[in-house]
Amino acid sequence: MNFVATTTRDGGSNPSGDRRVRRTQAALARALLQLVEKQDLPRITVADVAERAGVSRSTFYDHYRDVHELAEVACTAMIDRLIEAIPTPRTVTPELGPDAIRSLEGFFASLAEHAGLYRALLGPQGSARVADHIRRRMTGVIHERLSEAVGEQGEQGEHAGLPPDLPPDVPAAFTAGALIGVASDWLERGCPRSPAEMAALTWPLIGALYRI
Template identity: 40%
Template sequence: MPNTSDTRGASRDPRARRTRALLRSAVLDLAMEKDLDGITMSDIAERAEVNRATVYLHYKDREDLLLDATESTMDGVVEAARACRLTTDAHALPDTNPVHLVSLFTQVDKHRAVYRRMLGEDGSPRFAARLERLLAQAWSEQLLTGTPP
């Protein structure tokens, strides 16, 4: 899934890719420790062990960095949602767990701390809107094609 955040162009330079990975990791770590509003670009730079100006070379703002960092967590959830069947299996036993839903909730659980922060009361509206758009698109495609995954 392509990154549609507002990040400045991704570089082929391995140093730039490494720096961006450090920044993404730093902001996700910080997001697990404190409210998003309490995270500054200086905090991120310090955690990533880079100069604050370096953060701005790669991202226009904190929200842009958060969206880029959380993109991979959304990929798994959207793919699991895309695999969900729209109808129940008439031949399934009543006590059988629907595998597609178990897979979806396993993906959410894997990154529950990120989702709690990003979708919570003080979370990121851009993150929520992006995830909603991706999920709606996945289910809409399934409805339009009428075929199970």
């Protein structure tokens, strides 16, 4: 998975878009993702990441305070792309069901690809920053699309069984929390089911929510 980050150690952004900075940050992120597949995140040191990325430790500290901050940036950047593919009420229809299931499968497959990283950051001793970012981003996307779906229902007479007076914030937060909970539990237990199985098991639950 390609990765480009522009977050600096002070939490701001690099306004100049300097290519060298972005290349270095991308190299550090790739190095971490490679290392985390072989050992637990808490055991990975700055020296490990710097060596794998081909940079000095001082260069690492020019961009991130520690390995955990780098992991948070890498995780949230990848999550932003995953969230866009999550099925929402606009796809909760029989004819679009297969596409929605494939989207869900892609979501779980992407989590499994870097399971070690996500497990460390979303587990009991994980990152509150990452968990909150995921919740907010996912809720926001679902809220936006749910609002569109309700608007379409008012114009077309029906849409996925949604009542016209449904406040989008509640089902959006509910759906986001449910998906995060399912994904976190699946990762914590070592991904015992395949992404395809998880998609097939999760989709009916989402469908049930929006066929009110």
